[in-house]
Amino acid sequence: MALFGRTDLPIQKNAASRFIQWLVMVLVFMAAIAATVNAYTGSLLAHWNRSVTGTLTVQVPAPMEKPGKPNDVPKDVAAVLGVLKIHPDVLRVEAVPRAKVVALLEPWLGSGEAVSDLPLPALVDVALKPGTDTRGVTDAIMKAAPTALVDDHRVWLNRVGNLAEGVGMIALALMGIIAAALGLTVIFATRASLAEFRDVIEVLHLVGARDDDIAGQFARRALGQATAGGLLGLALYAPTLGVIALLARRVDTSVLPNVGLPIAHWALLASLPIVAGVLAMGAAHVTVRRALRTMV
Amino acid sequence: MAFNRKKNKPFEGDTVALDTVDLSYDGATPVLSAVNLALPQSSFHFLTGASGAGKSSLLSLLYLAKRPTAGSLKLFGEDVTGASRNKLAGLRRRLGVVFQDYRLLDHLSAFDNVALPLRIARVPEAVVTQDVTELLKWVGLAEQMDAHPPTLSGGQKQRVAIARAVVNRPKLILADEPTGNVDDTIAVRLMALFVELHKLGSSVVVATHNESLVSRFPFPRLHLDGGRLTLLPPLKPAASILGEG
Incomplete structure (x- = not known):
């Protein structure tokens, strides 16, 4: 049995940790949409900037x-x-x-x-x-x-720039809120699991498990759940983006020009499940470490 | 032997050394008072006393689930007062405990329960498989390796618990009523296991109120009465076991 992924806790079948997966799916989906709105506004601005500069x-x-x-x-x-x-x-x-x-x-x-x-x-x-x-x-x-x-279109461009900046800030704030929601959810779900498995954890301690060993088990579980949830979120996002793009194509291109999104945006989207996983892992680890201090 | 030493004074190199240890759960009523105890390496003691005399409390001090309210406790020469949690975990890996209520993990098979201390200590899986299989066969549970604790009888669970306690070849074995749920033949067999480990160098403490069991072995008794500990000589004279050995 590989050490990585070995678990002595029955958290695999635990409802609280499965809940994390579905919640992360929704959160990553929302974060992806927010990031896309942000990237599109930025691209739009760059597009207009390019076409009117000079x-x-x-x-x-x-x-x-x-x-x-x-x-x-x-x-x-x-x-x-x-x-x-x-x-x-x-x-x-x-x-x-x-x-x-x-x-x-x-x-x-x-x-x-x-x-x-x-x-x-x-x-x-x-x-x-x-x-x-x-x-x-x-x-x-x-x-x-x-x-x-x-x-020289500067006044107009400045206003559009302000709008884009505002949208970008809202998107950023939204992603911050989403990250906070994810962290809090993991903390509460982990606490629920800790309470549920208190006896098991005590036995693990008594046979020599370190706090890190136990926290690691919770953290690995959270990493797996959140990453899986993140991938599901992206799977949900892809068709949504398709539908939006289809609808946008029907709008006059002078209003919504067909600008490409930068590579960095797609890299950001691809990293969302990993970011969610790492965030969940960290939150779980810290929560467990804190809770264990009061245990046997 | 410990009981020959004067006043049971702690000694450098003792597996366990308690110096005027008090234990109280509520801060007022003492469960243990001024307990002095020294368990040398490779010793064997029974722990006797009426129910509620503090046997389980004393054991819980020794397996580091409780800290003394006053006095000092040394395990393997290390003072546990103020020891870090990692340090305590390290000390716990060197001892094996048989709990009165077994404390097996219901979601793990008998095999995985016994393997737990080895896996936590990161013993290679090949060694785990070999040691656990051998031990479970020895305690007569070859057929029950994949069974989960809820499907086992009380006696079977007790044997799994004992196997888990000794699988890591601990330097200190603490057993709380380890033969309470098995018939006499199995009780003697399990005691033989403890004696074997004792001969191999482990210190063993067996809490029991089974007098007939105590009277069969030439081991000194730690007797608890009202939270005070006294060292009593073996019920069985030492000569007879020397004849056996």
Whole structure:
């Protein structure tokens, strides 16, 4: 018989320790969901950060007089384009066609005569060379067209960043609560087992068992139960993630872009059963050691 | 021999040395008072006295389930006062106890119960199998090795308990009424086992109130009366066992 896993206590059939397995399953499932929400928010932020960093959107207000032919380029816009095309920091510059601006507004204003008659601002998309500061380009634009609005998306991105941070913190707090719940459950289940096996433990002591030997038996049991529960939790998580991904795919990709989750996230998920096991093992060991001090 | 030594004064190298030991469970009524006891290596003593005289209490001091309220207790030369729990566990591994109520583990087979002290001491499993099998055969339980205690008779349980107590070849054997539930033939056989271990160097204390058993062996008696311990000579003269040996 291998020393590891040998047990003199009838804890294999014990209800309290089996309960740990089911509880850890639920806890790991919840932790996995929380971690995924956290990782997805982070990836989303990184995705948006990547796609808007180094880009500017210039809004040139429409002249107050009625627009001429749709393809006429207003004076200010022409000035902005002229400056940007020769600016050393600019990688690419492109005036957004009026049809596209109208299309962007369609969800809010509808289509048709009313919109095409509106004095719409002209939009210019600017891509900067990597690593350049937006300030120089912004100054150049403002000089060419003082009424232009330059948006480097920072304000928007900061707000999204704050949201992501908040979600991340909630997820982290949730995982902390889950870990605490796991620890407490193991402590109480272990105490219940200790009370149940008091006589057996006393005999083990009397034939020479050390506290560590006995605590080790409880700890190994908790490790096994919690790891098994953790694996069940992940088994439950996998199809849930599948369903969520399926539902998310039906949502517009501009709202929920299909970003990949980092390897670290999957590594974290894979480690959850181990983390739960080690946590349960530690909690059981400490609980038993403390309780045994008052015994024979 | 211990009973020849003056006043039973403790001696360096004694297996057990109690110096004016008191024991009280509630702090007021003494169960044992001013007990002095020295058990040399390889000694054999009966422990006698009426029920409630403190036999089990004295034994529980010796197997380290209780600590003296006052006085000092040395086991294998080590003072147990203030000894760490690991140290106590180490000392317990060197003694074997037969409990009056056996204290077998019901969820383990007779074999596993007997194997327990060996496995706890991390004895290789091959040795465990050999020693336990041999011992269980010797106490007449070859057929019951896989049986669990609840299915065994009182006498069978007692033999399992004795086998568990001696399987580790302990240096000190404490037996509380070890022959209370077996007939005389088996009682003598079990006593022969204790005598054998005694001859091999173990110190043995057998608590009993079976006078006929005591009178068959030339061993001194530790007699408890009202919590006080006195050393009495053997009921059977020593000469007759010398003739046997």
